[in-house]
Amino acid sequence: MTKKTIAIVGAGLAGLSCAVRLTELGHHVELFEKSRGPAGRMSTKRNEGWAADHGAQYFTARDPMFIEQVKKWVADQTVALWTPEIKVYEANQWSTFQSQDLRYVGTPAMNTPAKQLAKGLVLHASQTIDALSRKDGQWFLHSAEAGNIAKGFDELILAIPGPQALTLAQHLDPHIQTITGQSNMKGCWTLMARFQDRPEVSFEAAFVNQEIISWVARNSSKPQRTGQESWTIQANPLWSQEFIELSKEEVTERMLACAKTLGLDCTEAEIVVHRWRYASGSTTATLGFYSNPALHLGMCGDWLNGGRVEGAWLSGYHLASQFA
Ligand SMILES: Cc1cc2nc3c(=O)[nH]c(=O)nc-3n(C[C@H](O)[C@H](O)[C@H](O)COP(=O)(O)OP(=O)(O)OC[C@H]3O[C@@H](n4cnc5c(N)ncnc54)[C@H](O)[C@@H]3O)c2cc1C
Incomplete structure (x- = not known):
């Protein structure tokens, strides 16, 4: 597969395991995370x-x-x-x-495993992605804090909870409503x-x-x-x-x-x-991850794969493996 530039929204365990695997496969990955650091729901106060x-x-x-x-x-x-x-x-x-x-x-x-996975990755912290668009076959992101992100990406992966993915991307892919509707x-x-x-x-x-x-x-x-x-x-x-x-x-x-x-x-x-x-979310979710190759859009997260830390890590890993 040709090497791609891939944006991942969300640096929880799913986004991070996806990013690590994609990087191993030779792709260029950038993570966008709304918090000050990685870990998401594996956080420590x-x-x-x-x-x-x-x-x-x-x-x-x-x-x-x-x-x-x-x-x-x-x-x-x-x-x-x-x-x-x-x-x-x-x-x-x-x-x-x-x-x-x-x-x-x-x-x-x-949060240490997340910090460990994030080492060596390009992670843009404190960037809340609040709008997505496609132009000339590339994905463009808008951040609440920084405005338009200048760079375009070949692929977009949403590694955020189902309801947040719905808000961000339902107008781009009609399947998202059905899938996130099951996240419960x-x-x-x-x-x-x-x-x-x-x-x-x-x-x-x-x-x-x-x-x-x-x-x-x-x-x-x-x-x-x-x-x-x-x-x-x-x-x-x-x-x-x-x-x-x-x-x-x-x-x-x-x-x-x-x-x-x-x-x-x-x-x-x-x-x-x-x-x-x-x-x-639902502990019975078995989809694993979501991929729409025609739109160059994917989703991963615990809510697609059993609702726990292990499910989140596996969801990101298996989605990334589609790009081998
Ligand atoms: C209170 C609680 C207790 C839990 N207990 C356990 C347990 O004991 N055992 C267990 O296995 N699991 C437990 N879990 C579940 C576990 O934490 C999750 O399954 C796992 O961490 C999910 O990882 P994720 O990457 O799918 O999602 P998240 O960790 O939610 O990662 C998503 C990331 O996306 C970011 N984000 C969201 N929207 C945007 C946006 N628009 N722009 C940029 N960034 C965005 C978020 O800040 C977050 O960092 C618990 C969860 C909670 C909240």
Whole structure:
């Protein structure tokens, strides 16, 4: 295949794995990312003297290709196993969570694998792509921060959540509406708490089957975490979706009241709340990726491939392999 110039919108794990593979195949790739750095939903929130992973909490690896990638990350200390004491809270009762799954986390923060993949790539950060156009067989991008991007690209890849891809590109490709319509993405309210001392609770992580909270984890129990004691609490996707427009103050009050019933009293803690508008999608999505060769347009992301970190990485990798 002739070497192409390819623009990728979104530097989450899908966009990054796609970019790495395309570069290996000899193409010229440029990433455009609206945040200040890569990682997307594998991010870590840094505060004064403390930090907490506020998106993906850990990931698993089942596909042989992703297992190989994880082995490399483990070898270069980008990633490590996390083996917390996990409990389950259901019907007002606690039990121990039994699972053979190996759980991996980035070290020293969840965004490290993304930063590792981004090394050597051309990444334009703080560039929100808000308009796309085609002229003379090339794609042109417009950024909210920088205006028109002068350079044209042979191919365009959208590595952003389905609803955002719909807004950006539905007028360009009629299939996008149908495909993104199946993404079923829900929001997630995430609360991070910084404590002076380690709270006295009998777990380091917990799956909670309750109306408001679905997950609690001691961020400080993850490998290589430094800084003050921090915990991450995530709200149930259905509750989050229903109350996604609530004020942060109200969400904090409701989530903390619920955390207290689980034995985690955050009264003295410093609290930071984050609203994810598009946190997780369908875990049954099997399309893998989307490619429209006639339009020179592709899409990848977790929402096309099982809704998790592993699915995002594989989605980007397999889309890129179409350009071999
Ligand atoms: C709260 C939460 C908890 C989670 N827990 C887990 C877990 O425990 N295990 C697990 O495996 N997965 C988990 N996930 C899911 C996991 O984080 C995602 O599956 C994965 O990170 C998605 O990667 P992606 O590249 O597909 O998308 P993203 O990471 O969303 O990447 C898309 C990127 O595109 C950028 N972008 C969007 N629009 C534009 C635009 N117009 N212009 C430029 N840039 C743009 C975004 O800033 C973002 O960086 C969780 C997610 C959340 C939010």
